[in-house]
Amino acid sequence: MFNEDDVIQVYRSLLSNLGYTPRFTQEDAIKRVTQALNDYDDVILESPTGSGKSVIAMVFAKYISDTLEGNSFLLTPRKELQDQYSESFSDNVFVFKGAANYPCHLGISSGIPDADCGPTAQCAKGGFGGRNYGCCIGTPLAEVDFPLGPVPLNTQDLDSEKVYCNYLYNRHLALQSEILVMNFALFLSHVNYTGIFHKRSLLVLDEAHRCEEWLVSFAGVKLNEDRLKRLVPDLDIQSLSQYIEAVADDDPLGSAFMKDWLGSELLKIRKIAEIMEKTGGRPSDIHYLLSDVIPGLSLMNSSLDHTKWVGDRVEIISKGFKNKIVSYNFSPVFVDKFAKYMLLNKAPKRLFMSATILDSRAFSKSLGIEEHAFVRIASEFPAENRPFIISNTIGSLAYPKRTDEKMAKVTKEICDIVEHHSDCKGIIHTQSYKATNIISNALKENSTTRDRVITHLSGARRLNMFKEYTEREDNPVFITPSFTEGVDLKFDLARFQIMVFVPYASISDKRVKVRIGLGGWPWYNWLTALSIMQTYGRIVRDVEDTGVTYALDERFTDFISRHNSLFPDWFTEAVEYYE
Incomplete structure (x- = not known):
């Protein structure tokens, strides 16, 4: 089905159009995935940060459309990643989002302010009660003759006879697209409940380590x-x-x-x-x-x-x-019993991609995948550019041992690290708002660090404060319990980060507790390793990038030692210990 020479030709042509040159590691990964897709329906690719997973995804999607005359779904967990695909491969992909992302023409054509595009929209575009309208003037969707060009957004450009629903028009284009980029939640909703989108030739899942989480949520x-x-x-x-x-x-x-x-x-x-x-x-x-x-x-x-x-x-x-x-x-x-009909049967070939699969057997078992190929790519980033330094000066920070005296040692060490990195930005991962508050107050009481502190004590302020952190030029330090995934802190956006505690999932969570009780300790340890690796990957995002990760909890030493097989060699070679 997949011819290696033709796939490589698609790769080189794609890079040429983007103005890039081929990379040996990337080309080798594409060859290995090509062979794997010929032998298996499910291929799991673990490829480190900066290795170009998006390019690999596009190569196989384009091969499907250009050579096999098929089509592909390309799924991401976040809208930001959708936008990255759109910006990088605008000539090849179509990005489709939920209704709330499309301006509603109803307000323009009828003078209704702030017209809502959603289930309460006055055009009833959702089809509730049989009112399946395709435009704001009430033309039934089955009779809509969509224009070829983009939907006009300005009043003077509107056709008084046909004012098309922006969301439905984009959905119409999505159905015709060869490479369709969607977020996971929207995809699951449409392919499982609305019956609008049907099977495609290839399903590519970016940041696939979160598949089980997405399915549980859905x-x-x-x-x-x-x-x-x-x-x-x-x-x-x-x-x-x-x-x-x-x-x-x-x-x-x-x-x-x-x-x-x-x-x-x-x-x-x-x-x-x-x-x-x-x-x-x-x-x-x-x-x-x-x-x-x-x-x-x-x-x-x-x-x-x-x-x-x-x-x-x-x-x-x-x-x-x-x-x-x-x-x-x-x-x-x-969710292993749900995954087949909710996800896996939406395409005959599936490519799962992430920087942190770690244990392909645990991953595949969680989704009910019986046979798979696992392709692991080594990091091209020099280990000396990305040290993971474990401090053994404080001891264990297990919850019962977090005394006031112990936390005083923690804040003292953090102040020392922040002072040492006085000439650059950094991020501190705290896991809880309580710890965030303690650490923020300690840094604010220190005359040399107080003006650098940026934090948030609620989820509502999270993105605003992070935006302030990225825009400030006086080397601020961002203290947060919730930025271990989904942020790209390359180069001067962060030259150091601090992981205060081993990021164990809370066993007070009922699902986690029940899962452990059913023999899920290996799964629990896998989750912890995933969280460590995801946090580690927030900084040093390029082969020329440099940055230091500090781990203050002595339990990091024991966890990484006992579960060494979960971690790739390119990570363990960067681990150092500080007495």
Whole structure:
């Protein structure tokens, strides 16, 4: 199916058009993946930061379209990565996003301010209640004759006869595209529930180490107590607490109870949704039942016999609201039984790419993949440019040992490191807002570091403060519990970083706790190694780049030693110890 010479020709032609020259390591990786795709349906590529995974993805997608006359899905977890593909390969890919990313013409054509493009849009573009409109003046989608050019955004350019829905027009183009870039959540929604997108020849998944996480999130269901009681007054939602307690107590009768509950209550929800569709209920409520509640509960109902689910009752008191918001949240412990029909069968060939697969057997098992090829690429970055220095001066920072005296030692060491790197930017990974606050206060009390501190004590301020960090030129230090993935701190954006604690997943998380109880310690250790490697990869993003990672928790030494097989050689060769 894949001819190596032809694939390499596509690679060299693509690089020539981009103004790049071929790289031996990249070309070797492409040859190995080519052979693997001929032998296996599932190929897992572990390729370090800076090795050009996006180019590799594009080579095989272009080969599929140019040589085999097929088409491809290219999935990323984040919109930012979609934009990177669009900027780098604008002539080859089409990027499709969710409705909220497209300006709505309704406001322009009718004078309605801030027209919403979503389930509550007045054009009812979502098709609720049979109103499947393709444009703002109400032309049914089946009769829409889409123009060839881009949809006009200016009032003077609008055709008074046909004002096309920007979102639907882009979806129309996405359906015709040969290489379609989408984020994972949007892809799962469309290929599983709307029936709009169909199978393609190749499925490429970037940052694939998060596949299980994406599937858990997609399969999970959140039930808003007040909203459901308003829409379905006789719904017995409070009884869900019994199932949550049964799972916590490892009571085998919990699943039987949940199946009985779903058998009666899911029927009530479906009947209400049907009535609302026929009588013209509020679109946002219909969307909530049809797109969020019913699919999630239906999946749970069909899988309880072979998959364990965990639940939680969450109470949130929001500012400005007198009453608390109560939500019942459920998620599957495993997704291997879902992955085949939700993800894997959307293309006959699948290429999973990440800098941090680490254990291909654990990865493939989590997705129910029976046979696969694993291709691991070594880093081209010199080890001396990216040292991982473990400090053994503080000792273990396991939670019970985080005394005030121990944390004083931690903050003293951090102040020393920040002072040592007075001429460059850096980032400190804390894992919790409590630790963030302690470390921030310590640095602010130090006369030589106080003016360099940038931090956030809530998720709402996270992106704004990070933007300030990137724009400031006085060598600030960014202190955060939540930037271990998805940020590219190359060159002067960060010359050092500090990992305060070993990033173990919290065993207070019910899903993690249940998974461990079912023999999941190897999985838990794999998750920890993934987090270490992802954090390590935030800095030193180019072969000419340099940066130092400091690990303060003595447990890093023990973890890396005991689980050495999880880490690639190019990482362990960079590990150093500081007494």
